[in-house]
Amino acid sequence: MKEIEKWKEKIESDNLSEDEEKIFNQMGLNGESRRKFLKGVSIATISIWASTYFTSDLFANAIKDLPDKTLVLLNEIKVNLRVNDMVKPLTLDSRTTLLDALRERLVLTGTKKGCDHGQCGACTVMIDGKRKLSCLTLAATCEDKEITTIEGLAKDGKMHPMQQAFLKHDGFQCGYCTPGQICSSVALLEEAKNGEASYVTENFKSIKRNLKLSEEEIRERMSGNICRCGAYNNIVQAFKQVHSGDDEMPTWEFATSEQMEKAKNA
Numbered sequence: 001m002k003e004i005e006k007w008k009e010k011i012e013s014d015n016l017s018e019d020e021e022k023i024f025n026q027m028g029l030n031g032e033s034r035r036k037f038l039k040g041v042s043i044a045t046i047s048i049w050a051s052t053y054f055t056s057d058l059f060a061n062a063i064k065d066l067p068d069k070t071l072v073l074l075n076e077i078k079v080n081l082r083v084n085d086m087v088k089p090l091t092l093d094s095r096t097t098l099l100d101a102l103r104e105r106l107v108l109t110g111t112k113k114g115c116d117h118g119q120c121g122a123c124t125v126m127i128d129g130k131r132k133l134s135c136l137t138l139a140a141t142c143e144d145k146e147i148t149t150i151e152g153l154a155k156d157g158k159m160h161p162m163q164q165a166f167l168k169h170d171g172f173q174c175g176y177c178t179p180g181q182i183c184s185s186v187a188l189l190e191e192a193k194n195g196e197a198s199y200v201t202e203n204f205k206s207i208k209r210n211l212k213l214s215e216e217e218i219r220e221r222m223s224g225n226i227c228r229c230g231a232y233n234n235i236v237q238a239f240k241q242v243h244s245g246d247d248e249m250p251t252w253e254f255a256t257s258e259q260m261e262k263a264k265n266a
Protein backbone atom coordinates (compact mmCIF):
# COMPACT_ATOMS: atom_id res chain seq x y z
CA MET A 1 0.00 0.00 0.00
CA LYS A 2 2.93 2.34 0.75
CA GLU A 3 4.12 1.79 -2.82
CA ILE A 4 0.73 2.92 -4.19
CA GLU A 5 0.79 5.98 -1.92
CA LYS A 6 4.21 6.86 -3.34
CA TRP A 7 2.87 6.52 -6.87
CA LYS A 8 -0.11 8.71 -5.99
CA GLU A 9 2.19 11.44 -4.67
CA LYS A 10 4.37 11.19 -7.75
CA ILE A 11 1.41 11.52 -10.10
CA GLU A 12 -0.02 14.46 -8.16
CA SER A 13 3.29 16.32 -8.35
CA ASP A 14 3.75 15.38 -12.03
CA ASN A 15 7.18 14.10 -11.13
CA LEU A 16 7.18 11.14 -13.52
CA SER A 17 9.94 9.63 -15.60
CA GLU A 18 9.40 9.00 -19.30
CA ASP A 19 8.59 5.32 -18.73
CA GLU A 20 6.20 6.13 -15.89
CA GLU A 21 4.49 8.73 -18.05
CA LYS A 22 4.00 5.98 -20.68
CA ILE A 23 2.46 3.62 -18.15
CA PHE A 24 -0.05 6.17 -16.92
CA ASN A 25 -0.89 7.32 -20.42
CA GLN A 26 -1.62 3.73 -21.32
CA MET A 27 -3.91 3.59 -18.31
CA GLY A 28 -5.77 6.56 -19.79
CA LEU A 29 -4.45 8.97 -17.17
CA ASN A 30 -2.70 12.06 -18.40
CA GLY A 31 -2.12 15.60 -17.17
CA GLU A 32 -5.06 17.28 -15.43
CA SER A 33 -7.36 14.25 -15.84
CA ARG A 34 -4.82 12.27 -13.84
CA ARG A 35 -4.90 14.68 -10.90
CA LYS A 36 -8.74 14.99 -10.97
CA PHE A 37 -9.15 11.25 -11.11
CA LEU A 38 -6.83 10.69 -8.20
CA LYS A 39 -8.71 13.14 -5.99
CA GLY A 40 -11.87 11.09 -6.45
CA VAL A 41 -10.56 7.62 -5.69
CA SER A 42 -9.20 5.92 -2.63
CA ILE A 43 -5.78 4.33 -2.43
CA ALA A 44 -7.47 0.91 -2.30
CA THR A 45 -9.39 1.57 -5.50
CA ILE A 46 -6.33 2.66 -7.43
CA SER A 47 -4.34 -0.32 -6.22
CA ILE A 48 -6.98 -2.77 -7.48
CA TRP A 49 -7.54 -0.87 -10.71
CA ALA A 50 -3.86 -0.48 -11.48
CA SER A 51 -2.81 -3.99 -10.52
CA THR A 52 -3.03 -5.35 -14.07
CA TYR A 53 -0.77 -2.56 -15.30
CA PHE A 54 1.74 -3.07 -12.53
CA THR A 55 2.17 -6.65 -13.71
CA SER A 56 2.27 -5.80 -17.42
CA ASP A 57 5.37 -6.06 -19.61
CA LEU A 58 5.47 -2.28 -19.83
CA PHE A 59 5.66 -2.00 -16.07
CA ALA A 60 8.19 -4.84 -15.89
CA ASN A 61 10.39 -3.03 -18.40
CA ALA A 62 10.00 0.25 -16.54
CA ILE A 63 11.19 -1.24 -13.25
CA LYS A 64 13.89 -3.53 -14.59
CA ASP A 65 16.64 -1.03 -13.88
CA LEU A 66 15.63 -0.48 -10.27
CA PRO A 67 17.94 -2.11 -7.69
CA ASP A 68 16.69 -5.58 -6.68
CA LYS A 69 15.09 -5.04 -3.28
CA THR A 70 15.47 -8.71 -2.36
CA LEU A 71 19.23 -8.19 -2.31
CA VAL A 72 19.05 -5.48 0.34
CA LEU A 73 19.54 -7.76 3.30
CA LEU A 74 19.52 -6.98 6.97
CA ASN A 75 21.47 -9.28 9.28
CA GLU A 76 23.18 -10.89 6.31
CA ILE A 77 24.43 -14.45 6.74
CA LYS A 78 25.89 -17.09 4.45
CA VAL A 79 24.39 -20.58 4.54
CA ASN A 80 25.19 -23.71 2.59
CA LEU A 81 21.91 -25.47 2.06
CA ARG A 82 22.15 -29.11 1.09
CA VAL A 83 18.91 -29.68 -0.81
CA ASN A 84 18.03 -32.83 -2.77
CA ASP A 85 21.67 -33.97 -2.89
CA MET A 86 22.96 -30.60 -4.09
CA VAL A 87 24.75 -27.94 -2.07
CA LYS A 88 23.46 -24.41 -2.60
CA PRO A 89 25.43 -21.54 -1.05
CA LEU A 90 23.09 -18.67 -0.23
CA THR A 91 23.38 -15.21 1.27
CA LEU A 92 20.27 -14.61 3.32
CA ASP A 93 18.71 -12.36 5.89
CA SER A 94 19.19 -14.34 9.11
CA ARG A 95 15.42 -14.34 9.68
CA THR A 96 14.61 -16.11 6.40
CA THR A 97 12.56 -19.25 6.86
CA LEU A 98 13.56 -22.42 5.09
CA LEU A 99 10.25 -22.24 3.20
CA ASP A 100 11.06 -18.81 1.78
CA ALA A 101 14.63 -19.79 0.97
CA LEU A 102 13.40 -22.86 -0.94
CA ARG A 103 10.66 -21.06 -2.81
CA GLU A 104 12.04 -17.58 -3.35
CA ARG A 105 15.78 -18.20 -3.64
CA LEU A 106 16.08 -21.75 -4.95
CA VAL A 107 12.84 -21.70 -6.95
CA LEU A 108 11.84 -25.06 -5.49
CA THR A 109 8.18 -24.15 -5.52
CA GLY A 110 6.90 -27.69 -4.98
CA THR A 111 6.91 -26.95 -1.26
CA LYS A 112 3.77 -24.93 -0.65
CA LYS A 113 3.02 -22.01 1.63
CA GLY A 114 -0.41 -22.55 3.16
CA CYS A 115 -0.80 -20.81 6.51
CA ASP A 116 2.85 -19.81 7.12
CA HIS A 117 2.07 -20.38 10.82
CA GLY A 118 2.78 -24.06 11.37
CA GLN A 119 -0.85 -25.12 11.23
CA CYS A 120 -1.54 -26.75 7.86
CA GLY A 121 1.45 -28.92 6.93
CA ALA A 122 1.57 -27.72 3.30
CA CYS A 123 5.22 -26.72 3.76
CA THR A 124 6.40 -30.11 5.10
CA VAL A 125 9.88 -31.18 3.96
CA MET A 126 12.34 -33.69 5.37
CA ILE A 127 15.40 -32.58 7.27
CA ASP A 128 17.82 -35.42 7.99
CA GLY A 129 14.95 -37.80 7.23
CA LYS A 130 12.53 -36.24 9.76
CA ARG A 131 9.47 -34.32 8.65
CA LYS A 132 9.61 -30.65 9.52
CA LEU A 133 7.50 -27.58 8.86
CA SER A 134 9.70 -25.39 6.71
CA CYS A 135 7.65 -22.28 7.57
CA LEU A 136 8.72 -22.65 11.20
CA THR A 137 12.35 -23.50 10.47
CA LEU A 138 14.99 -20.84 9.99
CA ALA A 139 17.17 -21.53 6.96
CA ALA A 140 20.18 -20.53 9.07
CA THR A 141 19.66 -23.59 11.30
CA CYS A 142 19.86 -25.98 8.33
CA GLU A 143 23.55 -25.62 7.52
CA ASP A 144 25.02 -29.10 6.82
CA LYS A 145 21.66 -30.81 7.16
CA GLU A 146 20.18 -32.96 4.44
CA ILE A 147 16.98 -31.36 3.16
CA THR A 148 14.64 -33.31 0.92
CA THR A 149 11.74 -31.62 -0.81
CA ILE A 150 9.09 -33.11 -3.05
CA GLU A 151 11.36 -32.38 -6.04
CA GLY A 152 14.00 -34.72 -4.60
CA LEU A 153 11.87 -37.84 -4.12
CA ALA A 154 11.90 -39.18 -7.67
CA LYS A 155 15.09 -41.01 -8.62
CA ASP A 156 16.37 -41.61 -12.15
CA GLY A 157 13.17 -40.23 -13.58
CA LYS A 158 11.08 -42.71 -11.59
CA MET A 159 8.56 -41.50 -9.04
CA HIS A 160 8.90 -42.51 -5.41
CA PRO A 161 6.52 -45.39 -4.55
CA MET A 162 4.55 -42.97 -2.35
CA GLN A 163 4.05 -40.62 -5.30
CA GLN A 164 2.88 -43.54 -7.42
CA ALA A 165 0.48 -44.67 -4.69
CA PHE A 166 -1.00 -41.17 -4.37
CA LEU A 167 -1.70 -41.24 -8.10
CA LYS A 168 -3.15 -44.72 -8.03
CA HIS A 169 -5.44 -43.97 -5.08
CA ASP A 170 -6.38 -40.48 -6.18
CA GLY A 171 -4.93 -39.05 -2.97
CA PHE A 172 -5.53 -35.44 -3.97
CA GLN A 173 -7.92 -33.12 -5.66
CA CYS A 174 -6.52 -29.60 -6.13
CA GLY A 175 -3.05 -30.87 -5.18
CA TYR A 176 -2.07 -27.93 -3.00
CA CYS A 177 -1.47 -30.00 0.13
CA THR A 178 -0.04 -32.95 -1.79
CA PRO A 179 3.72 -32.21 -1.68
CA GLY A 180 3.44 -31.82 2.10
CA GLN A 181 1.27 -34.95 2.43
CA ILE A 182 3.75 -37.01 0.42
CA CYS A 183 6.85 -35.77 2.29
CA SER A 184 5.06 -36.42 5.57
CA SER A 185 4.04 -39.92 4.46
CA VAL A 186 7.57 -40.82 3.35
CA ALA A 187 9.02 -39.70 6.70
CA LEU A 188 6.23 -41.54 8.51
CA LEU A 189 7.34 -44.81 6.90
CA GLU A 190 10.69 -44.34 8.64
CA GLU A 191 9.05 -43.45 11.96
CA ALA A 192 7.14 -46.74 11.79
CA LYS A 193 10.33 -48.65 10.95
CA ASN A 194 12.11 -47.05 13.90
CA GLY A 195 9.25 -47.90 16.26
CA GLU A 196 8.39 -44.33 17.23
CA ALA A 197 5.24 -43.97 19.34
CA SER A 198 2.32 -41.63 18.70
CA TYR A 199 -0.50 -40.25 20.86
CA VAL A 200 -2.71 -43.24 20.08
CA THR A 201 -0.07 -45.99 20.40
CA GLU A 202 -1.19 -48.59 22.93
CA ASN A 203 1.40 -50.25 25.15
CA PHE A 204 4.11 -47.89 24.06
CA LYS A 205 6.43 -49.32 26.71
CA SER A 206 6.66 -52.55 24.73
CA ILE A 207 6.91 -50.82 21.40
CA LYS A 208 9.15 -52.51 18.80
CA ARG A 209 10.69 -51.57 15.53
CA ASN A 210 8.88 -52.14 12.23
CA LEU A 211 5.46 -51.12 13.50
CA LYS A 212 2.44 -52.07 11.46
CA LEU A 213 0.35 -48.94 11.68
CA SER A 214 -3.40 -49.24 12.05
CA GLU A 215 -5.67 -46.88 10.15
CA GLU A 216 -6.25 -44.96 13.39
CA GLU A 217 -2.48 -44.58 13.82
CA ILE A 218 -2.03 -43.38 10.25
CA ARG A 219 -4.79 -40.80 10.62
CA GLU A 220 -3.40 -39.57 13.95
CA ARG A 221 0.16 -39.35 12.67
CA MET A 222 -0.87 -37.55 9.49
CA SER A 223 -3.20 -35.16 11.32
CA GLY A 224 -0.75 -32.27 10.98
CA ASN A 225 -1.30 -32.28 7.23
CA ILE A 226 -4.61 -30.69 6.41
CA CYS A 227 -6.36 -31.32 3.11
CA ARG A 228 -9.02 -28.76 2.37
CA CYS A 229 -10.32 -30.94 -0.46
CA GLY A 230 -10.91 -33.76 2.02
CA ALA A 231 -8.92 -36.44 0.18
CA TYR A 232 -8.14 -38.13 3.51
CA ASN A 233 -9.57 -41.59 2.76
CA ASN A 234 -7.54 -41.84 -0.42
CA ILE A 235 -4.39 -40.54 1.25
CA VAL A 236 -4.70 -43.24 3.93
CA GLN A 237 -5.18 -45.91 1.24
CA ALA A 238 -2.08 -44.67 -0.58
CA PHE A 239 -0.03 -44.74 2.60
CA LYS A 240 -1.30 -48.23 3.52
CA GLN A 241 -0.23 -49.60 0.17
CA VAL A 242 3.38 -48.47 0.53
CA HIS A 243 3.50 -49.26 4.25
CA SER A 244 2.16 -52.80 3.92
CA GLY A 245 3.66 -53.52 0.52
CA ASP A 246 0.31 -55.06 -0.43
CA ASP A 247 -1.38 -54.05 -3.60
CA GLU A 248 -4.26 -52.22 -1.89
CA MET A 249 -7.21 -51.72 -4.15
CA PRO A 250 -8.80 -48.29 -4.32
CA THR A 251 -11.87 -48.09 -2.09
CA TRP A 252 -13.84 -46.36 -4.85
CA GLU A 253 -14.96 -47.63 -8.21
CA PHE A 254 -16.42 -46.13 -11.35
CA ALA A 255 -20.22 -46.13 -11.58
CA THR A 256 -21.68 -48.64 -14.03
CA SER A 257 -23.79 -47.36 -16.92
CA GLU A 258 -26.93 -48.73 -15.18
CA GLN A 259 -26.07 -46.78 -12.03
CA MET A 260 -25.45 -43.64 -14.11
CA GLU A 261 -28.80 -44.09 -15.82
CA LYS A 262 -30.57 -44.61 -12.50
CA ALA A 263 -28.95 -41.48 -11.06
CA LYS A 264 -30.02 -39.44 -14.12
CA ASN A 265 -33.64 -40.53 -13.77
CA ALA A 266 -33.79 -40.12 -10.01
Ligand code: FES
Nearest residue numbers: 114115116121135
Ligand atom coordinates in the same frame (compact mmCIF):
# COMPACT_ATOMS: atom_id res chain seq x y z
S1 FES B 1 2.64 -23.23 5.64
FE1 FES B 1 3.82 -24.23 7.13
S2 FES B 1 2.34 -25.25 8.33
FE2 FES B 1 1.13 -24.10 6.94
Ligand code: FES
Nearest residue numbers: 173175227228229
Ligand atom coordinates in the same frame (compact mmCIF):
# COMPACT_ATOMS: atom_id res chain seq x y z
S1 FES C 1 -5.89 -31.90 -2.48
FE1 FES C 1 -6.68 -29.90 -2.29
S2 FES C 1 -6.04 -29.34 -0.31
FE2 FES C 1 -5.54 -31.41 -0.42
